[in-house]
Amino acid sequence: MLDVLLVAFLIYQGYLLVVGTRAVNVLRGIVVFAGVWMMSQLLGLTTLNYLLGRAGTVGLFALVVLFQPELRAALERVGRPRGREGSQGGAALQDLARAMERLAERKTGALIAIERRTPLGEYAATGVTLDAVVSAPFLEALFARNAPLHDGGVILQGSRVVAAGCLFPLQSSDGTYRRYGTRHRAAIGLSELTDAVVLVVSEERGSMRIALAGRLGPDLNGSELREQLRALVYDRADLTGILPAPVAPPPPEAGLEVRGEADGPAGSPPHERGSA
Numbered sequence: 533m534l535d536v537l538l539v540a541f542l543i544y545q546g547y548l549l550v551v552g553t554r555a556v557n558v559l560r561g562i563v564v565f566a567g568v569w570m571m572s573q574l575l576g577l578t579t580l581n582y583l584l585g586r587a588g589t590v591g592l593f594a595l596v597v598l599f600q601p602e603l604r605a606a607l608e609r610v611g612r613p614r615g616r617e618g619s620q621g622g623a624a625l626q627d628l629a630r631a632m633e634r635l636a637e638r639k640t641g642a643l644i645a646i647e648r649r650t651p652l653g654e655y656a657a658t659g660v661t662l663d664a665v666v667s668a669p670f671l672e673a674l675f676a677r678n679a680p681l682h683d684g685g686v687i688l689q690g691s692r693v694v695a696a697g698c699l700f701p702l703q704s705s706d707g708t709y710r711r712y713g714t715r716h717r718a719a720i721g722l723s724e725l726t727d728a729v730v731l732v733v734s735e736e737r738g739s740m741r742i743a744l745a746g747r748l749g750p751d752l753n754g755s756e757l758r759e760q761l762r763a764l765v766y767d768r769a770d771l772t773g774i775l776p777a778p779v780a781p782p783p784p785e786a787g788l789e790v791r792g793e794a795d796g797p798a799g800s801p802p803h804e805r806g807s808a
């Protein structure tokens with residue numbers, strides 16, 4: 533009984549580690565691969581079985597190399613003391629929300645990604661490495677107009693700012709979010725490829741929004757932002773119930789109309805209208 537319970541617990545913990553990360557797709561691939569391998573064994577397809585067996589052995593090593601950052605982060609998480617993280621995280625949340633509110637009041641654009649399970653090291657490497665405690669004045673200073681690092685995104689790991697001026701992957705222009713500017717598309721793009729919670733302050737509208745799992749949420753006020761941050765980042769809740777489903781892509785003519793209307797001077801970048 534103890535053996536079965538321990539194995540079930542380990543499998544569940546393993547599932548929690550990978551759910552919402554890019555490893556989930558790889559896991560699905562492995563399940564399909566294992567299924568085909570077992571079928572080939574059952575049906576006596578010896579050559580296919582031999583080839584898949586060999587590929588599986590090599591694949592195991594390839595997986596360790598491919599997911600080295602995720603494995604390291606998972607082991608670090610297992611060994612991290614819990615109580616300290618909780619109290620520091622709460623203070624960081626308050627400072628982060630306060631900074632977002634002030635940036636939104638002043639209509640200063642901002643883009644902040646909060647790391648969850650998927651390591652954001654490869655995106656942090658595109659900017660300037662920092663190691664600073666999250667504080668409202670520091671975040672405001674980072675995004676202040678003319679500040680050296682105001683362009684690009686900031687990355688937070690727990691209660692620390694680890695990089696600024698980072699380049700995030702842009703959401704592919706597949707229609708749904710085509711009418712948004714690049715700051716919002718970078719937020720959606722990063723949240724599509726990782727499980728990060730990405731916060732955006734719009735320079736044009738002074739609005740605060742959260743992007744998660746490839747979806748952009750509605751405008752938030754300060755208390756809504758705090759509530760969602762607490763649930764998503766510190767309680768590690770899943771987002772599905774919080775963000776609305778993406779809106780249907782606007783027809784091409786409407787999209788052009790919206791851009792022309794919203795953008796003011798010709799040639800300026802497209803901006804969003806209303807909420808997703």
Ligand SMILES: Nc1ncnc2c1ncn2[C@@H]1O[C@H](COP(=O)(O)OP(=O)(O)OP(=O)(O)O)[C@@H](O)[C@H]1O
Nearest residue numbers: 641683684699700713714715716718734735736801
């Ligand atoms: N790939 C990217 N990664 C990180 N930051 C980016 C990226 N692309 C653009 N940005 C940031 O977004 C800024 C441009 O925002 P833009 O006006 O195009 O977007 P927007 O979504 O309309 O936002 P806003 O409502 O604030 O104007 C850039 O100056 C830069 O700081």
